[in-house]
Amino acid sequence: MGSDEQRRMTTLILGIVFGSAYLISGILQFLSSISIIDDPIGNLPGDVIGGSVMIIISIIFIAGVLSYKKEEGRMRSFLLVGTFLSILYGITQALVTISDQVSDLIGTTEGAGNIIINLSAPSIILCILLIPVGASMLLFTIRGEKR
Amino acid sequence: MDPKPIKVALAGNPNVGKTTLFNELTGENLHVGNWPGVTVEKVIGKKVHKGHNIEIVDLPGTYSLTAYSKDELITRNYIVEEEPDLVLNIIDPTNLGRNLYLTYQLMELQCQMLLAVNMWDLTKDPENAVDLKALSRELDIEAIPTISTTGKGVRELLDAIVRVAGSNPTCKEQIRFNDDIEKEIHKITRALNDWDPGRDHRWMAIKALEGDKQVWDLLKERDLDDRLRELMGEIDPMGMEISITDGRYRQIDNVLAKVKKKVKKKEKISDLIDSVVTNRHLGIPIFLVIIWSIFELTFEFATPFSNLIDMGFGELSTFALEQIQPAWLSSLIGEGIIGGVGAVIIFLPNILVLFFLISLLESSGYMARAAFVMDRVMSKIGLSGKSFIPMVIGFGCNVPAIMATRSIDDRKDRLVTILVNPFVSCGARLPVYILLIGIFFKGSGSMVIFFLYLLGIVVAILSAKLFRVTILKGDPAPFIMELPRYRGPDLRLSIRSTWEKGYQYLKKAGTVILLGSVIMWFLASYSFSLENVDYGSEASMAAAMGKFIVPILAPLGFDWRITVALIFGFVAKEIVVSAMGVLYNVGAEGSTLTERLSSEGSGMTSLNSLSLMVFVLLYVPCLATIGVIKQETGSWGWAIFAIIYTTSIAYLLALIIYQGGLLLGFG
Ligand SMILES: Nc1nc2c(ncn2[C@@H]2O[C@H](COP(=O)(O)OP(=O)(O)O)[C@@H](O)[C@H]2O)c(=O)[nH]1
Numbered sequence: 001m002g003s004d005e006q007r008r009m010t011t012l013i014l015g016i017v018f019g020s021a022y023l024i025s026g027i028l029q030f031l032s033s034i035s036i037i038d039d040p041i042g043n044l045p046g047d048v049i050g051g052s053v054m055i056i057i058s059i060i061f062i063a064g065v066l067s068y069k070k071e072e073g074r075m076r077s078f079l080l081v082g083t084f085l086s087i088l089y090g091i092t093q094a095l096v097t098i099s100d101q102v103s104d105l106i107g108t109t110e111g112a113g114n115i116i117i118n119l120s121a122p123s124i125i126l127c128i129l130l131i132p133v134g135a136s137m138l139l140f141t142i143r144g145e146k147r
Numbered sequence: 148m149d150p151k152p153i154k155v156a157l158a159g160n161p162n163v164g165k166t167t168l169f170n171e172l173t174g175e176n177l178h179v180g181n182w183p184g185v186t187v188e189k190v191i192g193k194k195v196h197k198g199h200n201i202e203i204v205d206l207p208g209t210y211s212l213t214a215y216s217k218d219e220l221i222t223r224n225y226i227v228e229e230e231p232d233l234v235l236n237i238i239d240p241t242n243l244g245r246n247l248y249l250t251y252q253l254m255e256l257q258c259q260m261l262l263a264v265n266m267w268d269l270t271k272d273p274e275n276a277v278d279l280k281a282l283s284r285e286l287d288i289e290a291i292p293t294i295s296t297t298g299k300g301v302r303e304l305l306d307a308i309v310r311v312a313g314s315n316p317t318c319k320e321q322i323r324f325n326d327d328i329e330k331e332i333h334k335i336t337r338a339l340n341d342w343d344p345g346r347d348h349r350w351m352a353i354k355a356l357e358g359d360k361q362v363w364d365l366l367k368e369r370d371l372d373d374r375l376r377e378l379m380g381e382i383d384p385m386g387m388e389i390s391i392t393d394g395r396y397r398q399i400d401n402v403l404a405k406v407k408k409k410v411k412k413k414e415k416i417s418d419l420i421d422s423v424v425t426n427r428h429l430g431i432p433i434f435l436v437i438i439w440s441i442f443e444l445t446f447e448f449a450t451p452f453s454n455l456i457d458m459g460f461g462e463l464s465t466f467a468l469e470q471i472q473p474a475w476l477s478s479l480i481g482e483g484i485i486g487g488v489g490a491v492i493i494f495l496p497n498i499l500v501l502f503f504l505i506s507l508l509e510s511s512g513y514m515a516r517a518a519f520v521m522d523r524v525m526s527k528i529g530l531s532g533k534s535f536i537p538m539v540i541g542f543g544c545n546v547p548a549i550m551a552t553r554s555i556d557d558r559k560d561r562l563v564t565i566l567v568n569p570f571v572s573c574g575a576r577l578p579v580y581i582l583l584i585g586i587f588f589k590g591s592g593s594m595v596i597f598f599l600y601l602l603g604i605v606v607a608i609l610s611a612k613l614f615r616v617t618i619l620k621g622d623p624a625p626f627i628m629e630l631p632r633y634r635g636p637d638l639r640l641s642i643r644s645t646w647e648k649g650y651q652y653l654k655k656a657g658t659v660i661l662l663g664s665v666i667m668w669f670l671a672s673y674s675f676s677l678e679n680v681d682y683g684s685e686a687s688m689a690a691a692m693g694k695f696i697v698p699i700l701a702p703l704g705f706d707w708r709i710t711v712a713l714i715f716g717f718v719a720k721e722i723v724v725s726a727m728g729v730l731y732n733v734g735a736e737g738s739t740l741t742e743r744l745s746s747e748g749s750g751m752t753s754l755n756s757l758s759l760m761v762f763v764l765l766y767v768p769c770l771a772t773i774g775v776i777k778q779e780t781g782s783w784g785w786a787i788f789a790i791i792y793t794t795s796i797a798y799l800l801a802l803i804i805y806q807g808g809l810l811l812g813f814g
Contacts, residue, residue, distance in 0.1 A: 056432045077419035092440045095448045102451040141416045
């Protein structure tokens with residue numbers, strides 16, 4: 001990454017983009033799980049807590065964005081933790097989706113739905129996008145520590 | 148040679164290298180270790196230096212000098228009562244602020260002091276650099292740099308000991324608190340000096356203002372307490388204690404500003420992450436998200452594997468019932484053993500996932516942060532954060548959790564922590580939840596499990612509060628803990644520990660639970676006159692026993708089969724599941740326990756299964772836990788109290804849930 005200012009802007013933009021992405025999909029997932037809105041694609045997992053989790057993640061990103069006036073490191077720390085939770089939640093969601101399919105296969109449950117659609121849940125897509133972001137932030141921070 | 152030895156006391160925070168320095172100073176070989184309690188005994192070493200006899204006492208490592216913990220009391224009582232010629236305060240320059248907190252408290256005792264700034268080798272790092280001259284000037288105490296691991300500076304230190312101990316006590320620099328506090332301190336000091344002449348009472352005055360229990364006891368012994376209370380009038384001791392602590396920290400900040408070089412702090416990844424995960428507002432939501440993910444994986448992800456095992460046992464049971472002769476043996480194996488033991492083994496995948504994730508979390512270093520975050524909540528309602536670590540261990544099993552309370556010094560804190568630990572939902576209760584949730588709460592499974600675990604913690608915390616204001620009155624000791632560095636997940640370690648837990652689970656299934664299942668089968672197959680009756684029918688002993696007690700449990704929505712299962716669950720909570728596996732086997736060949744429970748005839752509904760889960764969560768701790776409560780509290784009284792208390796709470800909450808649910812039209 002380039003100069004301090006560039007790095008600061010990068011962190012800020014990442015925070016804004018992922019903060020709003022998680023906020024919007026969190027709210028959608030929450031509302032669809034309590035049947036206030038319809039889920040047109042069918043890729044929103046129907047649990048209330050999942051939606052709340054995404055909203056909490058978005059709050060962490062946004063808290064980072066709001067601290068942009070302080071050091072860049074502080075803003076990055078929010079992003080790091082937010083990213084960690086996003087990845088944790090995304091992986092959880094993906095594993096649960098896969099295990100639902102397994103249940104379908106062995107016939108203990110029915111109607112797990114289309115695996116592709118289920119795996120395109122916002123939390124999983126955002127998690128995939130965040131893995132490289134998180135990894136590069138982590139590497140960068142560790143390298144800064146060694147210097 | 149000087150006949151009277153110079154008495155020197157070594158004081159310092161834990162881990163400053165005190166033991167190592169003690170060995171260097173005295174030449175005696177002591178065991179150096181991190182284990183708490185290594186220096187709790189009084190250890191004395193002797194040294195002759197330049198014709199002077201020096202006698203060195205190693206005091207316990209402490210962060211402070213309050214009356215809250217054993218170690219701190221030992222330290223300050225020694226200094227006050229034995230009046231050593233010199234207190235050698237060892238400080239760690241990499242943690243100067245925290246170390247100076249003790250230094251200032253030692254200074255308040257107005258003893259002759261000398262500083263050893265140990266680990267001087269680490270001050271090469273600009274972040275740890277300390278301006279020794281400025282430090283010495285600010286505190287008005289001579290400071291000697293040492294490296295106790297190499298013995299560097301020890302000779303100079305011995306020289307200084309002889310020099311300083313022989314000099315006249317100087318009036319050391321003291322903290323000036325803010326004017327309001329100083330006024331009070333002066334007033335009290337003067338009064339105490341009048342009442343009890345011959346010594347200076349500033350330290351006692353400060354401690355009295357802080358509401359220090361031991362000092363007030365001492366005042367009472369001298370019949371001064373009522374007079375002093377009158378003099379002090381309307382002072383809020385809590386507020387005072389906080390302002391005084393605050394005053395010390397402010398002073399320390401001033402000193403730090405003068406002795407530490409300003410370096411741009413390097414970003415440490417641990418600090419970066421900690422600033423967020425221990426954030427006042429975000430700390431708890433982050434903790435909840437992590438715990439919820441663990442339950443989601445434990446329940447949702449592991450379930451198909453459990454179902455596969457379940458189906459396997461179903462087949463096996465059918466095979467046994469159809470192929471084995473004579474009939475009683477086929478029933479023993481098919482219904483008793485496979486039904487009972489199988490019902491428990493089914494949940495092995497869930498147990499493995501749960502323990503794997505918990506061990507990942509533990510080894511990452513996050514658990515210490517969770518305890519730190521929870522301490523804020525718990526201290527608000529008067530509990531020590533130290534109690535939280537045993538709670539986390541209790542997620543696995545309450546027995547080691549209760550043993551882990553040994554690290555809590557304060558007797559009452561420890562007792563409270565032991566008594567509430569059984570409410571923390573251990574791994575043995577998980578099979579009960581998963582069995583019932585899989586049938587009656589499909590789709591919201593992890594939410595229900597999450598709710599149950601949370602309920603356990605909430606009941607534990609509220610009970611602790613209740614004990615604290617009734618049978619075990621008092622305030623908790625303050626909680627200081629070091630946050631270890633974060634580490635990447637150690638897969639090998641986690642897999643090994645998971646394997647061990649899984650092995651223990653299977654071993655339990657093969658021993659206690661096997662035995663329980665056989666007994667259960669026997670009780671369900673025979674009447675009291677030992678006649679073979681229809682399996683699990685109303686004529687069996689099990690039914691007779693259950694029916695005898697069921698009137699008590701019926702208001703919770705339980706029938707006789709659940710009642711029997713619960714009685715046997717006292718031995719080990721998994722037995723509730725295995726007993727249900729045996730008892731619900733009635734006339735339903737080949738189907739799985741899940742299918743049998745969800746059928747109309749089982750009498751189970753989502754309402755009474757919720758009531759059952761709450762009851763299982765909270766009622767009597769298992770036999771092993773009761774044993775360890777007896778062992779750790781040293782009394783059967785507390786063990787029996789725990790049995791009665793937990794069961795009463797369980798009954799009450801299950802009653803509220805079941806009857807409340809009926810009133811609201813569920814069930
Ligand atoms: N780098 C460095 N490490 C030290 C020094 N003195 C002690 N240690 C280390 O600090 C740790 C704690 O030492 P110990 O004597 O047990 O501390 P105590 O708890 O204060 O008694 C040990 O691992 C020592 O090897 C020192 O001067 N420099």
